[in-house]
Amino acid sequence: MYSGPGVKTSPDFPIPDTMKAWVLGNPGELKRAEKPVPVPKRAEVLVRIDAVAICATDLEIIDHGPPASILGGMPFNKNFTPGHEYMGTVAALGPGVDEYKIGQRVTVEIHAGCGQCKRCREGMYTSCHNYGLNYGDVDKGHRANGFTTDGGFCEYQVNAINTLVAIPDAMSDEEATLVVTAGTAMYGLTELGGLVAGESVVVTGPGPIGLLGVAVAKAMGAYPVILTGTRDNRLKIGKELGADHVVNVRNEDAVEAVRRLNGGKGVDYVVECSGAPNAVNEAIRMVNRGGKVCLAAFPHGETPVDVAHIVRNNIYLYGIRGEGKSATHRAEAFMSQKRFDATKIHTHTFPLDDLPTAIRYAKDRVDDAIKVVVKAKGAAAHRVAAE
């Protein structure tokens, strides 16, 4: 019988003692496992995972390790379950939780800061100074599910209530998995100044964050919004999400094209989502003097940057990590009010049992895959109900 000190459950949501989970073995190797269903503590709930989207960062973690960090080191062969872009249904409440109800649909953001360090106290919980410290004598209570603690490629997970975002019934499971991606784009625009109405914005790189960056910038009234990239099919989706102009950088110089499209001037903001080797140098030439550049992609390796150009032109550079400053809630507000259709970037759905196939689609962009979702909805609950 599933239970824990002070934990509330409901007969409507039977919870098994164990669940199906995928765990990371050696680099690139995901294995099936049976794990105990985790038990929520104070200020936490148990979420029955209904759908989880695959992110490029998951592929990075599965093959190479970072940015995941388990017990202070590489995540391999530690019974670690990756996956961080999930949504589901509240299935049990930890002691004292009255903010959510059993049966309520939620999506999650990733970072639950420690709540006690300088940055958490400033609301910058994605920059928590106790990042990854959640074990042994250094347990500060920090959690980043799918990065430093178990994530969503399984049937249930425990989440701090400050990582939950309530969603309306009208939002599909698949769409709800995209809220955190839109939240990352929203955080980038928040750091650039927030009030971007009437300001010119370039988004470089039409991956999921870039495409939803276009959608969020348009929803906030930016004009013009210019998207640059190399794949015409993705640039087309960018147009559907509201880009005023798209530039295929295989056909023309990205910096010249941006200046031409904005009346010969640089733009106010660039959100860099490509991670391309020369992306920073191009971005600092796309912005006007005093412009701001937000870096939202993880590039491989180090890149030389023209610092003199940045200093001479008073250009601001920001690195962002994740979906900070409650940006996920603002992104969800736009999505539930149908200010943009994030489902345009969802291309494929597989059952949780087929996770390796889903990962292959995401990694090799099989059939022009962008966002691939896996669904586990209720399988474990059905098993327990049948017992």
Ligand SMILES: [Zn+2]
């Ligand atoms: Zn992600």
Ligand SMILES: [Zn+2]
């Ligand atoms: Zn902290």
